Amino acid sequence: MKTNYSSWSILLLSVGLTFGQLSAQEAVKGEIRNTQFHTAYTPSFQNDGTDAPIKNVILMIGDGMGLAHLSAGMYSNHGQLTITSLKTCGLVRTQSANNFITDSAASGTAYATGQKTNNGTIGLDTIGNALINMPEKLDKIGYISGIVTTDNLDGATPAAFFAHQQNRNMGKEIWKDISQSKLTFFAAGSKELFKKQPQSTQKAIEKQFTILNTPDIKILKQSKKAGYLPEQSKTASINKNRGNFLPATTQMAIDYLNDKQAKGFFLMVEGARIDKSAHDNDFQAVVREVLDFDQAVEAAIRFAEKDGHTLVIITADHETGALSLGNGNMDTGNLKGTFVSKGHSPIMVPLFVYGPQSHYFSGVQENNDIHNKIYQLLSKSKNSN
Numbered sequence: 001m002k003t004n005y006s007s008w009s010i011l012l013l014s015v016g017l018t019f020g021q022l023s024a025q026e027a028v029k030g031e032i033r034n035t036q037f038h039t040a041y042t043p044s045f046q047n048d049g050t051d052a053p054i055k056n057v058i059l060m061i062g063d064g065m066g067l068a069h070l071s072a073g074m075y076s077n078h079g080q081l082t083i084t085s086l087k088t089c090g091l092v093r094t095q096s097a098n099n100f101i102t103d104s105a106a107s108g109t110a111y112a113t114g115q116k117t118n119n120g121t122i123g124l125d126t127i128g129n130a131l132i133n134m135p136e137k138l139d140k141i142g143y144i145s146g147i148v149t150t151d152n153l154d155g156a157t158p159a160a161f162f163a164h165q166q167n168r169n170m171g172k173e174i175w176k177d178i179s180q181s182k183l184t185f186f187a188a189g190s191k192e193l194f195k196k197q198p199q200s201t202q203k204a205i206e207k208q209f210t211i212l213n214t215p216d217i218k219i220l221k222q223s224k225k226a227g228y229l230p231e232q233s234k235t236a237s238i239n240k241n242r243g244n245f246l247p248a249t250t251q252m253a254i255d256y257l258n259d260k261q262a263k264g265f266f267l268m269v270e271g272a273r274i275d276k277s278a279h280d281n282d283f284q285a286v287v288r289e290v291l292d293f294d295q296a297v298e299a300a301i302r303f304a305e306k307d308g309h310t311l312v313i314i315t316a317d318h319e320t321g322a323l324s325l326g327n328g329n330m331d332t333g334n335l336k337g338t339f340v341s342k343g344h345s346p347i348m349v350p351l352f353v354y355g356p357q358s359h360y361f362s363g364v365q366e367n368n369d370i371h372n373k374i375y376q377l378l379s380k381s382k383n384s385n
């Protein structure tokens with residue numbers, strides 16, 4: 001009996017560790033009094049939901065951004081966000097092929113390739129075959145692609161859009177995949193890890209991409225393909241002087257890709273630290289990260305509004321922290337939140353869409369459906385420059 005009891009407790013402990021669930025007594029409470037408000041941008045909706053052809057798609061992934069995270073950002077910002085000003089919304093189910101609770105690698109792969117895979121896997125199916133990712137598919141039909149993240153380039157979410165590796169922890173192999181990728185532009189939080197790669201990997205990447213360590217627009221404009229890896233790391237929390245890296249780099253990527261004479265572009269933008277802040281159960285940081293992400297979304301929406309043939313999709317790869325909200329005040333920016341997990345949860349994530357054909361994304365869908373819908377729209381689009 002005693003042996004049985006202890007093996008059960010080991011099993012329960014390991015389940016608890018896997019999913020990071022906390023008992024009721026361990027729930028972590030947090031509170032914010034926001035002081036950095038921004039004004040939400042509301043577009044005209046002139047091109048929203050029309051049947052006009054799509055030229056460009058901007059997919060914005062708030063890593064770990066559940067409905068509570070988004071609501072927390074909205075309530076603490078005088079009850080308004082650019083994201084929540086949009087009219088077309090839906091919900092996304094995030095289960096992976098082998099797990100009820102996904103990780104960023106499996107969900108990133110679902111968004112990047114249109115197929116569900118096992119947790120931890122980057123760009124491969126459940127038996128290890130390479131899946132064709134969006135930049136690879138689109139390259140064949142004349143579109144160019146880019147990625148922007150506040151994480152390192154080998155983070156699971158960005159990696160899913162260019163790499164094919166068995167495990168998200170295979171950083172060296174993931175970096176090596178960049179030179180073989182179909183990306184035209186990438187920007188990630190820092191150059192630190194790039195400099196740690198073997199000379200052969202660095203050279204292979206530099207052969208394909210002009211690597212910038214400062215946002216030098218002149219050099220960027222002259223580059224056929226470019227990678228922006230800032231000298232001073234921007235992978236830190238928004239509370240630690242990351243500045244406007246995410247909104248500014250989103251704008252940079254849009255300008256760069258739009259300037260190329262391609263059929264159109266696909267851009268993936270990741271707000272990576274919403275997830276990391278939620279893993280830390282840091283409510284204040286979660287809210288600040290959502291507000292930063294919202295300003296990156298604004299750059300995308302303003303472009304879509306002007307362009308008229310751009311679809312912007314804002315969603316998440318999974319929820320993190322099983323976050324719940326308590327009392328708040330929209331005038332003062334005060335809000336209370338409680339985390340009951342240090343890991344991911346299976347709660348459906350919100351989806352907001354702006355641009356022509358936006359209605360195509362409403363309702364409840366799987367994460368891999370989003371990829372398939374985007375590809376369908378772009379591959380049937382007759383629109384060209």
Ligand SMILES: [Zn+2]
Binds near residue numbers: 064276
């Ligand atoms: Zn996570």
